[in-house]
Amino acid sequence: MADQLLLPGATLFYSGFFVLASGALVLAFFVYDYSTYREDTDTEDLAVSELALNPLRGGPKDLPIANHLVDDDDSPEKKGSKHKPKLVILGTGWGSVALLKQLNPEDYHITVVSPSNHFLFTPLLPSATVGTLELRSLVEPIRRIVSKVRGHFLKASAIDVDFSEKLVECVVTEGDQQRHFYLPYDKLVIGVGSITNPHGVKGLENCHFLKDISDARRIRNQIVRNLELACLPTTPDDERRRLLSFVVSGGGPTGVEFAAELFDMLNEDLTKYYPKILRNEISVHVLQSRGHILNTYDEALSIYAESRFANDQVDIQTNSRVKEVTPDRVIYTQKDEKGEVVTKELPMGFCLWSTGVAQTEFCQNLANKLDELGDELPDHSPRFVLLSYPLTLSSGRLSVPYVMLYYLPVTCDSELRMLYAGAKELMRNTAEVGKIIEIDTAEDLEEIEEKLKGEP
Amino acid sequence: MADQLLLPGATLFYSGFFVLASGALVLAFFVYDYSTYREDTDTEDLAVSELALNPLRGGPKDLPIANHLVDDDDSPEKKGSKHKPKLVILGTGWGSVALLKQLNPEDYHITVVSPSNHFLFTPLLPSATVGTLELRSLVEPIRRIVSKVRGHFLKASAIDVDFSEKLVECVVTEGDQQRHFYLPYDKLVIGVGSITNPHGVKGLENCHFLKDISDARRIRNQIVRNLELACLPTTPDDERRRLLSFVVSGGGPTGVEFAAELFDMLNEDLTKYYPKILRNEISVHVLQSRGHILNTYDEALSIYAESRFANDQVDIQTNSRVKEVTPDRVIYTQKDEKGEVVTKELPMGFCLWSTGVAQTEFCQNLANKLDELGDELPDHSPRFVLLSYPLTLSSGRLSVPYVMLYYLPVTCDSELRMLYAGAKELMRNTAEVGKIIEIDTAEDLEEIEEKLKGEP
Known part of the structure; x- marks a missing residue:
């Protein structure tokens, strides 16, 4: 009997607690909501210099x-x-x-x-x-x-x-x-930050980029626009196939991620609300200049992504370099197995350009200012210069190595020379730089870019 | 003792139930998530005519x-x-x-x-x-x-x-x-639908409208742009006050709602993250052509809105008609208490044009097609024509009265005349039209617009 009487009591207790807690939460919300309104809009005296x-x-x-x-x-x-x-x-x-x-x-x-x-x-x-x-x-x-x-x-x-x-x-x-x-x-x-690397290709005004929030919005609008145009009775067959041909130039993380997201959308959401003919005629192409996509990552990941895309009917073109983008086509050269270069083209209704980043104009200007640094170096006295130097590697990747310049003019007296030589390792450790570049004249500054690029 | 022993038991029961229920929910989510992926991407045979x-x-x-x-x-x-x-x-x-x-x-x-x-x-x-x-x-x-x-x-x-x-x-x-x-x-x-009514005012390209989602986005960007510009050290005093002067032309529901939302944002969110000088120099103005804002609503509502705005320091200018909008000013005429018309102007950094709606070009074209209807009417036989006729009233409001035209040519024989006369009330009730307009020649169609506008 005690069992039967007490369990409902506990239930009541929990129900009561639940009701009270919910009530308190609702009340708390209204108190919070009230606190977000302010009645006093008096313009207070404001000190502005x-x-x-x-x-x-x-x-x-x-x-x-x-x-x-x-x-x-x-x-x-x-x-x-x-x-x-x-x-x-x-x-x-x-x-x-x-x-x-x-x-x-x-x-x-x-x-x-x-x-x-x-x-x-x-x-x-x-x-x-x-x-x-x-x-x-x-x-x-x-x-x-x-x-x-x-x-x-x-x-x-x-x-x-x-x-x-x-x-x-x-x-x-x-x-x-x-x-x-x-x-x-x-x-x-x-x-x-950096800008999209144009790699000197013509017609990039026909491409989309993916750097900012407005780019993402433009891409979304363009995809929907293409899908809607493809449904219309006035759109001829070849035009519809062109509209539904999505080309991604660049097999790096951005391009691969985008191709995968696009494929998911086309496959999951599209089929529900759009005519089925669209799903049948859609094609997604990834153009990659190297032998594999995601080539900067672990090989296992790269192979997994490729096999996954092959299964999903996402077309991957490796060893392909885009030459030109026109409003309705992507023209690219492809190296075949024998090493011969063939020019091919793809009709396209949408092209994403995601081939890595390059230095902004602002950073380029700053890099050119190394000359000014030369003017500041004294003639007969050593200097340590900490330099964070932005440069674009030959692979197209942006790199900003952080190095220490150790300027030691030949005309410098031996006492100063000793002083700086003793402080060198301390400076390197305190500043946590990876590399020390020794120069003895201001003219040597011009060779710094090459020295940095030459690094493994 | 029974109490002490059983309550923890109940607690355990509820804890267990909670854990199980949570587990089931998580599991259910993954099952659902899995179901949203499809593996079969085979292009099936598709019948398209x-x-x-x-x-x-x-x-x-x-x-x-x-x-x-x-x-x-x-x-x-x-x-x-x-x-x-x-x-x-x-x-x-x-x-x-x-x-x-x-x-x-x-x-x-x-x-x-x-x-x-x-x-x-x-x-x-x-x-x-x-x-x-x-x-x-x-x-x-x-x-x-x-x-x-x-x-x-x-x-x-x-x-x-x-x-x-x-x-x-x-x-x-x-x-x-x-x-x-x-x-x-x-x-x-x-x-x-309808378009924004320009009322023949010059310079509306300097205004924002609020009809579509892209309008709302443009307005949001413009407000943020103005606030950010107002914070900059290069912005002179009068320029900052202009940037922070928000003008709403039209005291209808859209204009009033927008002014209220704008005021809330400026008062609640702005003060937290922007320099205080902005809050002190911001002004919101509502220009209304009639004697009161929200004049199509109940008077109590209109008075409440006005007193609320007065308290919030939202400036309401009644009996004001905008003459022209330039990139940095709104020029308007105001009738004062003596009935004299004065020309005034407001500096503005943002202007919303929300003065009611007008007929689209498409509807205007259709309305002009009444002539075609005239060609279809027979010479010697009566007709009932159900007409949904879009027109813009003199107040600027769009109205689409639904009426029945009762076409009864004088040359029609008496038998047909009797037949149609008997069916008239039945037709009116079946079609649920508000008004019957009787015409006896096709030329009378031209007067329909005036007849409809003349309605109280």
């Missing part, structure tokens, strides 16, 4: 210098960091955001500059092109990340750096107008 | 006639409806979708034609402009809705209807090319 509103001009090009920002006095914490060393971070990609997450807000006056106001979770971008993921779930507003370290954000493009005066030249485009200004720094972090 | 792939030409303009569609034979059910009466629905808005949800798939061979491949939940569109709602949550792919009634969808624009041969002329734009075709119908439903 006159220098932030009308910056002084200066620097080599006599531009406004943004020494003070409009939100420098917005909170006591921000006021506190106003006179801290200025850390300027260019770009809002992986490098910049990883740094921002680890910074101590007490240490610097932080300013982030980028033409893009969000951080993008790039590995999932191929999934967003076919609608597996919502585009918005891949982005995080950079202002939210920056606010955690009490930083500032300026939506502008960095176009040049004056290393001697420690000024970043930024440009803002508004309609037809371009406005330039200088942003002063004490420490500068360059995380501007 | 040759006439669907190469439609015959005909009609007044000798265009391809889409009598058969490529997915007519895709499933046994679709095959079954192949020879049913053809119901063609133009547009994918509220009217068309409401109809689609109620149709019996057995009754018709259904084809939906629209340049837009989704149904948009328009009432929440203003919320999407500021990011309260995700754009994608407002749309439903029309193919999903159409597939429930085994219908077909063609992404094309209807531009003309040939009522005598029962053909809809459609056009597909692909790049620079335009392809026309005819779609035959037995019953035609026109649900093409």
